[in-house]
Amino acid sequence: MCKSCSLGRGKRKISPFSPVSISPFLYTSYLSKTRRKSLVCKEVFSQMICRFVNGFSAAAGHRISEKNVAAGWDFRYHVKLDTNPGMEGLEVSTGNLIDPEGRPVTHLRMSITQECNLRCAYCHHEGEEAPGEQMSTETACEIVKTCSQYGIRKLKITGGEPLLRADIYEIIRSAKDVGFEEVSLTTNGTLLPGRAVMLKEAGLDRLNIGCDSLSSSVLPKTADAVEPALKAAKEAGFENTKLNMVVLKGVNDGEIEHMIEFAKAQDATLQIIELIPTGNGYFDKYYFDLAPIEKELKNRAQSVTVRRLQGRRQYHLPGVDVEVVRPFHQHFCEKCTKMRVTSDGHWRPCLMRSDVLVPFAGADSLLEAVSLRCSYSS
Numbered sequence: 001m002c003k004s005c006s007l008g009r010g011k012r013k014i015s016p017f018s019p020v021s022i023s024p025f026l027y028t029s030y031l032s033k034t035r036r037k038s039l040v041c042k043e044v045f046s047q048m049i050c051r052f053v054n055g056f057s058a059a060a061g062h063r064i065s066e067k068n069v070a071a072g073w074d075f076r077y078h079v080k081l082d083t084n085p086g087m088e089g090l091e092v093s094t095g096n097l098i099d100p101e102g103r104p105v106t107h108l109r110m111s112i113t114q115e116c117n118l119r120c121a122y123c124h125h126e127g128e129e130a131p132g133e134q135m136s137t138e139t140a141c142e143i144v145k146t147c148s149q150y151g152i153r154k155l156k157i158t159g160g161e162p163l164l165r166a167d168i169y170e171i172i173r174s175a176k177d178v179g180f181e182e183v184s185l186t187t188n189g190t191l192l193p194g195r196a197v198m199l200k201e202a203g204l205d206r207l208n209i210g211c212d213s214l215s216s217s218v219l220p221k222t223a224d225a226v227e228p229a230l231k232a233a234k235e236a237g238f239e240n241t242k243l244n245m246v247v248l249k250g251v252n253d254g255e256i257e258h259m260i261e262f263a264k265a266q267d268a269t270l271q272i273i274e275l276i277p278t279g280n281g282y283f284d285k286y287y288f289d290l291a292p293i294e295k296e297l298k299n300r301a302q303s304v305t306v307r308r309l310q311g312r313r314q315y316h317l318p319g320v321d322v323e324v325v326r327p328f329h330q331h332f333c334e335k336c337t338k339m340r341v342t343s344d345g346h347w348r349p350c351l352m353r354s355d356v357l358v359p360f361a362g363a364d365s366l367l368e369a370v371s372l373r374c375s376y377s378s
């Protein structure tokens, strides 16, 4: 539940027969007639609208008929399964998942641990507030296999710091064995020297290495610190490495140009990332709007690519690519194709919603999680 409104605080119980529960449209008319204050915040209200519209379309537009069943609608979950010809060498390939808003689910982002050997103040821990026991190797491999059966072909492994897990090679291998086309990993780079070759051998395709500043006394992931990681990655044969820079107002917002030069020298892509709320006042103090930077990059770029994933834009500058990640812009939710998994083995349909978690229990749990996907910032 949302923490910023009365629904989330749980102090006021809302009757199942109240206008809030029935429809957002009744609710607005109820508010105007009674001149009462809204019980819910803007976010929850937009979710109500979204769910109401989805429910309506499920009831009216996708009635159970032979035609709709043949078209691939799974009515237990209001999820569409596009028929898929299947992949050679795989036992099953059930289809591609399409959520209630019509968004295909093609990417898996799996956190495999909440442990980390650094402490970045802005760390959002993949939105995990109170993680349970870390999932086992078997669970991680089963999750990957289940996703592959539903046409998901891109996997990003995250943490915490995923290289702290000794079974990381096994997890990567299992993903490649079941047909994942791209397996990438985010890391703070500290443990990469000495592991890069084994990661490559296990089948890892690409790396995202955190690097927020050239040198800083408050940010641990600096260029100096990640240089050995970049060297190890190159020697192991990794290409298209991305450097992830989280931009913080008054801390490193003046370093973007230097970081572009650093990425160019390292033959890497620079990803500049807007802060997302961590709920402790940090966001209000350090949020830096990347809109003006993006405008400037657009003027300087030789060309621009808009990625399918979350509508991210990649600016191709002479000798270096810069990608901008702005979670509340660029149709981030509208174009989200990711299903997330928490380190304790739950599906998490949205990064911003810690109240919607589905424990992993085979394919049905994946379908249920997909059916719960709903744009957060629509």
Ligand code: SF4
Binding pocket: 116, 117, 118, 119, 120, 122, 123, 124, 125, 159, 160, 161, 187, 188, 210
């Ligand atoms: S390195 Fe990554 S996981 Fe570790 S504290 Fe920093 S942001 Fe969080």
